[in-house]
Amino acid sequence: MSKEKVNNLSPDLWVDKYADYLFNFTITRVRDVDVVKDLIQETFFAGLKSMSRYEGKASERTWLISILKRKIVDHYRRSNSNKGRAEVRMNFYSEASRQGDWIEESVSQTGSNRPDAQLEAEELGQVLSSCIKKLSKRHKTVFEMKTLQDFETDEICKVLK
Structure with a gap:
């Protein structure tokens, strides 16, 4: 590796990996x-600026995602100064044990003004929920860790052995 790892981070590989x-x-x-x-x-x-504060409790990717989530919220905060728009809540901690979220106003997403968009979202939610209920407890845990909590595969394997 061309650069020494700092706090187990490899910034020289971030673009290629993430x-x-x-x-x-x-x-x-x-x-x-x-x-x-x-x-x-x-x-x-x-x-890069906050590498010294990386504690290694989350994977590099999860840590970068938590930074990115704050950047997305900041973007909407800058672009949406009108009050009364729909609120978007975004958890800014990657660990489930910590609490806190940003409340942000957002503009309508593309297609959300379609009359059937809400119905489609509800139907998708019901189908997904039904499918998740059919999974074994272990598979459900893996699915949730991977898709909802952004754990890396290696992390899931270590946690669940």
Whole structure:
């Protein structure tokens, strides 16, 4: 490795290892490619600036996602100054044991003004919930850790043995 690891972080590998994941995570929340790229770049810069505070309790990717979530919230905070828009709550801690969230106003997402959008979302939620209930306890835990809590596969394997 060309640079020494600091606090088990490898910033020289961040773009190669995490840029695609961070892009996919962000594009579903922001929907503007140029803004997404800027937010990811800001995330990497913030990560570099705060490397000394990384405690190693979360994976590198999870830590970067937590920084990115704050960047997304800041973006909406800057772009939405009108009161009375729908609230978006976003947990800013990666650990479930810690509590706190940002409350942010957001503009309507593309397609959310369609009359059937809410019905589709409700139906999808019901189908997903039904499928999750059919999983064994262990598979349900794996699914939730991977998709809802952004754990990496290696972390899930270690936790669940």
